[in-house]
Amino acid sequence: MKNNDCDIVKDLSIQYIEDMLSSNSREFVGNHLLNCENCKKYYNDMNSNIFNEDTKEDKKDKIEINHLKKVRNHINFLKTIIISILIIIIVFIITFSIKYYNISNVINEAYNKLEYMKNLDNYKLVQETINKNFLDNSMFTVKTTYYYKDGKYKIELGDAIRYLEDDSYNKICVYNDLKQIDYYNQDFIEEKKGNTLNVFSNIKNYKTLEKGISRLGLSLREERFNGIDCYVIRRGNNNSYRDIWIDKKQKITLRMVEEEYMKYYCETIYTFSENIVKDEDVDSSILNTEKYKDYEKKNITIHDSKYKDL
Ligand SMILES: [Zn+2]
Structure with missing residues (x-):
């Protein structure tokens, strides 16, 4: 080798x-x-x-490699957190936008319907209110019926009946329990055409909240009332609330409930009908018939505006 x-x-x-x-x-x-x-x-x-x-x-x-993996895992973890926070914020904004949009929609539709109703020449509105006071355990009910046809009104409120006309200062009040008829001559503008429907003024108030963030203080839910699908708009806090029930199809307010817990409860039910009022429903000449011949009749002329509420 x-x-x-x-x-x-x-x-x-x-x-x-x-x-x-x-x-x-x-x-x-x-x-x-x-x-x-x-x-x-x-x-x-x-x-x-x-x-x-x-x-x-x-x-x-x-x-x-292990070190790089750790750094990468750390970065991925941070990414996940940031993306999660962004998703939560976006979901929050979308939820609020949808809520705001839905409430605005319902209010606008109800408001437009109200404007339409004010221009009708023939309608009847029945308003039935129940008031309960939990402090003294008292309760009372009020029923008001408005008839309107072509510029003439009849308003029934308990035993009293009032006749009015859009184009005159005449107002006639019939008190059936007293057998008395008062003929007034004064401008009672607050009860004339369209103004009757100010009983629905809450819709108008909510409409004016349109641009304010305060509309977010309203909530919207859907519920049935007397077999009718309704939107319910609530404005409330821990002590009290006000619910407005709006017919989903007709856009008319059907019910209003106000409650202050343990103190007070008020519920009003509205029944609105178009084109069912007849001429005789609003015709005050019926007061000249036999039926009213025993009634005491008075002419009253008031010029002082402080008597306007009579
Ligand atoms: Zn060798």
């Missing part, structure tokens, strides 16, 4: 370990290693060194 071969084998040992030799060189190195203890030892040392180097590199890499 030539010493020269040993030098060659040592020179080639790295390539041999990494399997980068041609088959002839490989065979030559392999054969030499089988027969030369010295080179075999050199080869073994070299082999284990290279292996150790590799695992060290691997460990270093792994530590670096």
